[in-house]
Amino acid sequence: MDKNQLIQEAKAAMEMAYVPYSKFQVGAALLTKDGKVYKGCNIENAAYSMTNCAERTALFKAVSEGDKEFAAIAVIADTNRPVPPCGACRQVISELCDPEMKVYLTNLQGQVQELTVKELLPGAFSPEDLHDK
Ligand SMILES: O=c1ccn([C@H]2C[C@H](O)[C@@H](CO)O2)c(=O)[nH]1
Numbered sequence: 001m002d003k004n005q006l007i008q009e010a011k012a013a014m015e016m017a018y019v020p021y022s023k024f025q026v027g028a029a030l031l032t033k034d035g036k037v038y039k040g041c042n043i044e045n046a047a048y049s050m051t052n053c054a055e056r057t058a059l060f061k062a063v064s065e066g067d068k069e070f071a072a073i074a075v076i077a078d079t080n081r082p083v084p085p086c087g088a089c090r091q092v093i094s095e096l097c098d099p100e101m102k103v104y105l106t107n108l109q110g111q112v113q114e115l116t117v118k119e120l121l122p123g124a125f126s127p128e129d130l131h132d133k
């Protein structure tokens, strides 16, 4: 599974988005170290704040199925720049993925921004901080 294939998986996930309110579809594809792909879409709610982003859907699917070793994540939306994950997703990605793991932010125009988890959220609050007294 290469970068472009993972981006294609994210695009397929985008089609599954449940977005009656924003009409803004987002897709994510999370690659495990053993080659499995977990797709995620955003899922909105009439109580707007209950919305779950595509990135967190993919991560929560994986963790709830027992997978926690990840190699990369791709995120896609129809944005004018590679889609920037929200703060909540940056925090959750930082919690569950290696700081050096690759993140591919993309859009339907084919732009790809490649960065690492630690670049996505420098100085993230981490599990170690809970025991740093
Ligand atoms: O990185 C992002 C940013 C936003 N959204 C969703 C949440 C909401 O459904 C819609 C508009 O914010 O996009 C994601 O899924 N991922």
Ligand SMILES: [Zn+2]
Residues within 6 Å of the ligand: 053, 054, 055, 056, 085, 086, 087, 088, 089, 090
């Ligand atoms: Zn988010």
